[in-house]
Amino acid sequence: MxxxxxxxxxxxxxxxxxxxxxxxxxxxxxxxxxxxxxxxxxxxxxxxxxxxxLTELTIDQSHWSTEEDLLYPTFKFSKLVYQLLTLHEGPITKFTIDITRLRSCPEIDFFIYLLSMNGIQHLVLHLPWKEGEEYKLSSLFTCLQLRHLALENCFIHPPSNFQGFDRLITLELCNVTISSELLGSLISHCSLLENLALVLSEVPVSNMIEINASKLKSFDFSGCISYISLTNVPLLTKVSLDLCEGSSMEAHNFHFVKFFESCFALEHLLFQFCFDEIDIAKPDEAPTRLPFDHNRVKRFCLPGIILELTYETLCCFCLLRSFPYLEYLEIEVCNDGDGYGYGDVELFKLERFADVTFNHLREVKLGEFWGDAHELEFLKLLLAKSPVLVTVTIDSYLLPKRRSKILAEVSNFWHVSPTVEVICRDLQRRSSIFEDETNRWKRMLLYY
Structure with missing residues (x-):
């Protein structure tokens, strides 16, 4: 140079x-x-x-999708993951695969085996669903250092000598094939489990799930089930139940009252009722009150409740009577909006609640409000029984003229709180507040 x-x-x-x-x-x-x-x-x-x-790796479709896809996506995925895992040095503490759009992933169990030798602690597998094809994850039970586990669209069967994931804190199963007995056994063998989320649409309604987890703090369930037994959950504070079509909700079948008997520490509850079964249930089978008051419950959310259904309304009142320290109530009303309910409006009369006062209720939100007789009577009840109520927020799709008329009618209701303010918002100009809050709260139920 x-x-x-x-x-x-x-x-x-x-x-x-x-x-x-x-x-x-x-x-x-x-x-x-x-x-x-x-x-x-x-x-x-x-x-x-x-x-x-790198101790954390995430694999999704962006890794192999190009404008000129010359290779079969499954081959690209398998080759990519194999190279990453074999070339990697040191521990992999968190590994995420999101390949729900892929046709298949036949080597996924082998990849889990490689991860088990790299100290995997946080494993998230969102696998593709294909009818008649299930991914059996045998190597999963060799990952004994797992602390967080999320699985979607697979089959798991713990071996008979499996002693559990003794470090697991969070477990999320979405459309995972496993028998109710083995699921209950798996949960009970995770002694440190704090957060549990189950989306089990394929569980037969004749089955039941037993939850025995002394460290459990949050439980989120969505799917069809006959009965959920909470046998040992002294620390459980957050519960979200979304019971899908096919679930048994009658008092004599679902044991509605017994479900809450072990939730001594419950603070936040979201309860999505199952319409079809409740519609045919006998009203006289509905419980009027839980065996004892839940004095720690502060927040109660009821998405999609049909106030015209007598049985469902009575179950709602049963819970309200049993939460004397309730501070926040959120209800999304579900009806056709014609303003002509077919249920018994007498259920909401004040004389039926002579023994009830919501002494701590400060905020109420009503979503999908149409202003029919059942909704107005329910609102009248809350205003008359809530001495410290601060705000009532009504979200509706009603036209401005109809909304103003309802707001004027509500302002004439007798209210025991001297400072309560009723706010009526137009849902046509904003996203659903209830949906945003529900999704935020459900995310809070999960640790990660």
Whole structure:
């Protein structure tokens, strides 16, 4: 090199990227998506192999989808994951696969086996669903260091000698094939389990699930079930129940009252009733009150309740009577909006609640409000029985003229609270407040 060239090289600024400390490079890579982190290997020799020490990896369709897809996606996925896991150095504490749009992933169990040898602690598998094809995850039960586990669209069968995940804190199962007995056994063998979420649409309605988890703090269930038994949940504070069509909700079948007998620490409850079964249930079978008051319940949400259905309304009142320290009540009303209910309006009369006062209720939200007789009577009841009520928020799709008329009618209701304010909002101009709040709360139920 000529003297002029050497002088020019000496005048160039130093290579900042290559001179970064290793710990700074690691922090940068952690903040990047896995695909981009691997691509940093072209920056310099120092960066070339840094990605192999990443402790968290996420694989999704963006890793193999291109404008010119020349290879079969499943082959791309398998080759990609195999290369990542075999070239990786050190522990992998968190691994996420989201491939629900892929046709299949036949080697997924082998990949889990590789992860089990790398100290996997947080495993999330969103697998593709294909009728007649289930992914049996045998290697899953060798991952004994797991702390967080989320599975979707697979089959699991714990071996007879399996002693449980003794470090597991969060368990989320979505459309996972497992018998009720084995599911109950799996839960009971996770001694540190705090957060449990189940979406089990394929569970036969004749089955029941037993929850025996002394450390459990939140429980989120969605699906068809005959009975959920809470046998040992002294720390359970948050419960979300979304009972789908086909669930048995009659008092003599679902044991509605017994479900709450063990929830001594319950603070937040979301209860989605199942319409079809309740519609044919006998009103005289509905419980009037739980065996004892739940003095810790502060928040109660009822999405999609049909006030015209006598049995469902009585179950709602049963819970309201049993939550004397309730502070926040949110109800999304479900009806056809014609203003002509077919249920018994007498259920809401004040004389039926002579023994009830909502002494701590401060905020009420009513979603999908149409202003029919049942809704107005229910609102009248709440106003007359809530001495410290601060705000009542009504969300509706009604036209402005109809909304103003209802608001004027509500303002004439007798209210025991001197400071209560009734607010009526137009849902046509905003997203559903109830839906936003429900989704936020359900996310809170999960640890991650």
């Amino acid at each position: 000529s003297l002029k060239g050497r002088r020019r090289c000496r005048s160039l600024p130093p290579d900042i990227l290559s001179n970064l400390p290793d710990n700074i490079i690691d922090v940068i890579l952690i903040c990047l998506p896995s695909k981009e982190a691997v691509r940093t290997s072209i920056l310099s020799k120092k960066w070339r192999y840094h990605w192999r020490r």
